[in-house]
Amino acid sequence: MKLKKASAVINMFKEFFHKESSSGIILIMCALTAVIISNSSLNHAYEKVLHTNIALGMGKFFISMSILHWINDGLMSIFFLLVGMEIKREVLVGELKTIKKVILPIGAALGGMVVPAIIYFMVNFGQNTVSGWGIPMATDIAFALGVISLVGNKKAPRGIVVFLTALAIVDDLGAIIVIAIFYTNNIRWLALLIGVIAFVFLIIANKLKVRHISAFIILGFVLWICLLKSGVHATIAGVLLGISIPLGKTRVEAEESAAYKLEHLLNYVSAYGIMPIFALANSGVIVNINSFKRLMISPVSIGIALGLFCGKQLGIFGMSWLFIKFKIAKLPSKVSIKHLYGASVLGGIGFTMSLFISSLSFSNAIYLNDAKVAIMSVSIISSILGFLIFKLMKTKNELS
Template identity: 50%
Template sequence: MKETIRSLATPFLWFWRWEAKSGAILLLGAVVALLLANSPLAGAYHHVLHMPIRLGFGDFGLEMGLLHWINDGLMAVFFFVIGLEIKREFLYGELKTRSAMMLPVGAALGGMIVPAILYALINFGTPTAGGWGIPMATDIAFALGIMTLTARQAPLGLVVFLTALAIVDDLGAIVVIALFYSSEIAFAALFVGLVAIVAAFLLSRLNVRFFLAYLVLGLIAWYAFLQAGVHPTIAGVLLGLAIPAQEDPEQSMLHVWEHRLEPWSAYGIMPIFALGNAGVTLSFATFDPGSPLFLGILAGLCLGKPIGIFGTVWCFNRFFKVPVPGNASSGQAAATGMLGGIGFTMSIFIASLAFADSGAMLDLAKISILSASILSGILGAIVFKLQSLRASA
């Protein structure tokens, strides 16, 4: 029995270790980007980000700016890893059974719906109303990193709950991106991409474990989705879900590729994304704390997230007798909801889609996300520390 529990827990503990530690490097990337964008090197920084790069040979190639290659190319690998994480969690982890998934799924939904409503109410009838998806996301690396540093005595069940919640949150964000933040659809190209994804699922069904076949189909789907007007990172998620899994997690192709790619995603792709996207010029011209955009993101992440997450946990415990994860105190559960307000990576990604045609709105959205994420992290850390002091008193 102990061996079975250890086997099931190993993938989670390994994943937690990578995500918690990567938060510091992700923060470093964001800080370096802000310093560059507000230094004499700002011109060179923005020039490099928009420098065209062509990949391919002869007449077959694709040219995009460096920032587009980061957001559309590298982030497709990041989303592929998310797809692997989602599948692993549903097959082996906290979301394996209906009873186990009820609370994190419910809390994730509450933590997405309430922030979106708050943002929509504040921005109703304004040009920024389309950014309602921005405060729906939780950055799992930052959230777990802060919990690891400030809540060492937090029950492991609460850490598992936050991880499962963030993974469901990522899945919700992916659905929102696919349905609401894609441009006009070219159905012929979309059909080609979907055929490639279906072929990958068929290979998985046949238990084909030749990764190159999945890679080729993934590249076809990525390019087809790009041409179709559907964000190409969606192809990465779908391909991750198609990777075959065996009953034994340790022997699973799913586990092998998540194990290989997670360090590259956590320590490479996410910091590069931060370095390319967090570089905002800080000035009174870009910072408008009274704007509906700033207030909507701040309210969504700092209020909507904890209300939606903790409110769901409280309701499930009060009315359905679902135990609080790890038998945590109300304060610890509330602090976990506050950490859910750290949006950063996925929030900035959605903002770049929502305000792709307005540099000023995008810059203000990024400043708002950074401000709200920092405030959420500080509030969550303070409440965790207070709970720790109270427990030791």
């Protein structure tokens, strides 16, 4: 009897972790936990732990960073490694392989990045908070796909899931470029030069079709240290490593490659390890009546809220509509204009990447808290509204 109960519990957990929405649910739980801790007597201990320094290495060769920085610069580099591998796979053998398939999500993604950034910039123009213009550009694909999975494939056809996935991948690529160019500190050229040499060796290893994944990991680690020391954000090393690992030119070759196996492993590590830890470390905000008063008057929160909620809808849906109207692209199979609008609303779920960019944008604790409150509030609103749009949509069977 006990064995049956244990088996039932194990099966229940297996079923939960295989659902696309599971990672989003865990992220929400970790974010809520961080908010609860930050607004309790445990807040001092929480902040003390996050800002405790940990040094790794020996003698002159060591790295010393706070736990928060180890999470944001270290663990998030593994997340960006996964992003780099996903981008490469989609470009070589996936949904971004042909221009015909990719033109609509590329256009939508560009609109969904440019319009929110312009809105934030206009709201914060002439103020020292203008540096946060990159925050509302990002879309959290885990949350967005998690919401769509709750709706079901009858309400959300595969075409809109593919569209949203491709859009988020292009969106991630845009965020990576923005971080590399605009959120980089003073450059230390010697460290950057050594990093470039390490990346050249990665490319050579790729061209020589080196099969030992450990060779890429070692070179990637050297690249990460160099970028960390150079002032270029260290997470970029993850992306560069991801695109350099050999994949194969066909879907069959890709699925048999070491890169595919590593990506499959990292999917679970990222969804159920890295992202929850990141949410737990970065979602701590002070929530009280003053927080919500500031939400209404702070240029940071207003810019982010308008950028994520209005800007994403205008950019994604507006560009998609223009591309379709002028026959530059066409709607995916079984996808309607209403589906596109629902996807554009879900684009307003900024969460992970927006929180990450906000941590790069502001050192001021008040501005950072304003940004976090706005990101989390708008992400929740966008999730609920996007879910309702898809859920209330009539299918062909319901109309007949």
